[in-house]
Amino acid sequence: MLTIFLFRDDLRLEDNPGFTKAARSGPVLPLYVLDDAAMTDDLDDPHRLGGAARWWLHHSLASLDGALRERGSRLTVMRGDPFVIVTDLVRSTNAAAVHLSRGYSPWDVELERRLNETLAADGKILRRFGGRLLFEPESVSTKSGDPFKVFTPFWRACQTLDDPSGHTAPPDDVAAPDSSPDGVAIDTLGLLPHDPDWSTGIAAAWQPGEAGARIRLENFLDDAADDYGKGRDVPSIAGTSRLSPHLRWGEISPRTIWQAVRQRTPQPRGAEAYLRELGWRDFCHHLLFHFPTMPVSPMREPFDAIDWCNDAQDIRRWQRGRTGYPIVDAGMRELWRTGWMHNRVRMAAASFLVKHLLTDWRIGAAWFMDTLVDADPANNSAGWQWVTGCGTDAAPYFRVFNPTLQGEKFDADGAYVRHWLPTLGDVETKYIHKPWEAPADAQPDYPPPIVDHKTARQRALDRFGVVKSAS
Ligand code: FAD
Numbered sequence: 282m283l284t285i286f287l288f289r290d291d292l293r294l295e296d297n298p299g300f301t302k303a304a305r306s307g308p309v310l311p312l313y314v315l316d317d318a319a320m321t322d323d324l325d326d327p328h329r330l331g332g333a334a335r336w337w338l339h340h341s342l343a344s345l346d347g348a349l350r351e352r353g354s355r356l357t358v359m360r361g362d363p364f365v366i367v368t369d370l371v372r373s374t375n376a377a378a379v380h381l382s383r384g385y386s387p388w389d390v391e392l393e394r395r396l397n398e399t400l401a402a403d404g405k406i407l408r409r410f411g412g413r414l415l416f417e418p419e420s421v422s423t424k425s426g427d428p429f430k431v432f433t434p435f436w437r438a439c440q441t442l443d444d445p446s447g448h449t450a451p452p453d454d455v456a457a458p459d460s461s462p463d464g465v466a467i468d469t470l471g472l473l474p475h476d477p478d479w480s481t482g483i484a485a486a487w488q489p490g491e492a493g494a495r496i497r498l499e500n501f502l503d504d505a506a507d508d509y510g511k512g513r514d515v516p517s518i519a520g521t522s523r524l525s526p527h528l529r530w531g532e533i534s535p536r537t538i539w540q541a542v543r544q545r546t547p548q549p550r551g552a553e554a555y556l557r558e559l560g561w562r563d564f565c566h567h568l569l570f571h572f573p574t575m576p577v578s579p580m581r582e583p584f585d586a587i588d589w590c591n592d593a594q595d596i597r598r599w600q601r602g603r604t605g606y607p608i609v610d611a612g613m614r615e616l617w618r619t620g621w622m623h624n625r626v627r628m629a630a631a632s633f634l635v636k637h638l639l640t641d642w643r644i645g646a647a648w649f650m651d652t653l654v655d656a657d658p659a660n661n662s663a664g665w666q667w668v669t670g671c672g673t674d675a676a677p678y679f680r681v682f683n684p685t686l687q688g689e690k691f692d693a694d695g696a697y698v699r700h701w702l703p704t705l706g707d708v709e710t711k712y713i714h715k716p717w718e719a720p721a722d723a724q725p726d727y728p729p730p731i732v733d734h735k736t737a738r739q740r741a742l743d744r745f746g747v748v749k750s751a752s
Pocket of ligand 1: 528
């Protein structure tokens with residue numbers, strides 16, 4: 282009997298238990314549906330796929346299709362409403378079951394609910410499998426059965442559960458159905474940019490697909506995992522795994538990563554710190570699952586009362602990396618060029634937009650969603666809410682990062698900002714994060730700060746004062 286496997290954010294064959302089970306039980310129709318709702322022009326819609334994410338998806342689908350063809354199958358790609366397409370296909374192919382890896386966003390959950398209801402009414406089965414997280418949301422709760430809102434106790438509770446190492450071997454062969462719907466060519470989905478094609482820097486930085494994910498993992502374990510505890514705070518070096526886009530698209534499972542780290546002998550010195558970050562990823566997804574409005578509403582309501590400035594010119598300067606603060610500008614340039622930004626710099630750049638420029642965090646989150654290759658509704662909205670102070674486990678609202686000190690702390694020799702802002706290449710190290718203080722005859726061709734730190738900090742504290750009671 283035929284099974285339809287609906288790929289979503291799990292574009293891999295390795296450790297994809299629902300796919301393997303389908304392939305072992307008989308012919309399988311591997312399907313990807315590009316959801317029309319994700320192709321909306323509305324930048325504020327958290328379901329929207331951003332430009333960089335679309336680029337990644339195109340290449341990831343091509344890679345998955347290649348892997349399936351090596352096993353005697355192929356990926357059927359369609360565009361439209363996934364619910365309509367899947368239910369129509371079940372009827373036209375007379376499939377007995379649909380398998381998928383469960384998702385945690387409101388639209389994933391809703392699709393699963395509707396499919397389950399409709400298929401059951403037709404005597405068919407929807408089977409939902411884990412694999413996108415280390416721990417399922419239902420398996421981690423407080424003593425009173427509520428979801429955790431703070432990371433440390435959440436992670437402590439996770440560590441009392443079974444070791445999440447997991448590996449389902451990919452099937453050697455995938456039996457194709459007698460006839461498959463034609464679908465559409467990946468090239469016709471309109472995922473790649475043109476006029477202009479801004480993807481050159483992104484293409485040079487990344488290799489989407491399972492093979493690219495494996496290479497990143499091996500490189501990280503060989504070169505950076507030992508020193509991760511310290512190296513992860515240095516944006517000028519490859520001190521982190523850069524697996525985030527591969528995890529976002531499910532080209533590698535967090536359980537595979539967990540297992541690879543645990544099986545390394547000797548254990549990398551940075552193993553615990555690294556696995557904890559995978560824990561943060563789980564935590565953000567659990568939060569989104571339990572609080573589906575997280576991408577659009579502050580988790581602490583009083584933050585709705587903040588009177589944002591939302592100055593269009595300031596926002597533009599931030600997006601273009603022209604704020605006059607090198608660590609912020611270098612980060613925004615790295616993001617624009619490669620579709621990725623170092624975590625430390627994400628925090629500094631996001632904080633600057635929200636606190637120094639008094640911009641609604643949702644505006645920054647939308648820009649990140651449009652430009653990050655790892656744009657992820659769970660991690661991104663949790664990250665922005667953390668920086669703003671309105672998340673459940675967030676930095677206090679009165680913490681206003683000083684962008685100069687952040688630069689001096691995490692990029693002491695200025696290597697990171699010199700790389701992304703070549704105009705600062707010759708600036709003396711003592712001025713590299715405050716070039717406006719360099720002697721007049723050594724001033725670089727670089728804009729002055731668009732706001733004075735002290736003034737902006739006080740303004741932020743005044744405006745954020747309305748939420749005092751929430752903290
Ligand atoms: P590593 O340090 O190697 O960590 C391994 C993995 O753990 C990452 O790939 C990621 O999946 C997970 N992880 C690490 N840090 C975090 C974190 N703070 N929260 C949740 N998961 C984490 N991450 C995204 O994947 N997508 C986003 O859209 C996103 N937006 C962010 C926005 C802001 C404002 C902030 C402050 C952080 C955001 N992050 C986001 C989290 C973090 O910056 C990235 O996951 C990390 O920089 C990715 O690099 P890496 O793979 O080298 O991380």
